[in-house]
Amino acid sequence: MLVLSRKLNESIMIGDEIEVTVVEIQGDQVRLGVQAPRSVRVYRREVYQAIQEQNRAAALSVPGPGKIDQLLQEIAREIKNEKKDE
Numbered sequence: 407m408l409v410l411s412r413k414l415n416e417s418i419m420i421g422d423e424i425e426v427t428v429v430e431i432q433g434d435q436v437r438l439g440v441q442a443p444r445s446v447r448v449y450r451r452e453v454y455q456a457i458q459e460q461n462r463a464a465a466l467s468v469p470g471p472g473k474i475d476q477l478l479q480e481i482a483r484e485i486k487n488e489k490k491d492e
Contacts, residue, residue, distance in 0.1 A: 415429075424446060426439070
């Protein structure tokens with residue numbers, strides 16, 4: 407991890423397009439300003455982690471190919487049974 411010291415209104419650059427500026431210092435709290443292209447997503451770490459957890463949960467709930475085949479077979483059986491009842 408790179409550790410840098412910055413004072414109020416000083417910045418660091420990340421690559422050519424991302425600038426992080428110390429905007430305010432109050433006690434043990436530091437406010438940072440991030441200037442980045444719109445295509446770069448910037449999140450607080452806890453928000454980023456929550457998004458990652460939701461994405462993992464959603465990925466696990468998606469049925470795999472075997473499950474989809476099973477569902478299609480069940481639908482076909484239901485359709486066949488409905489036609490018998492007619």
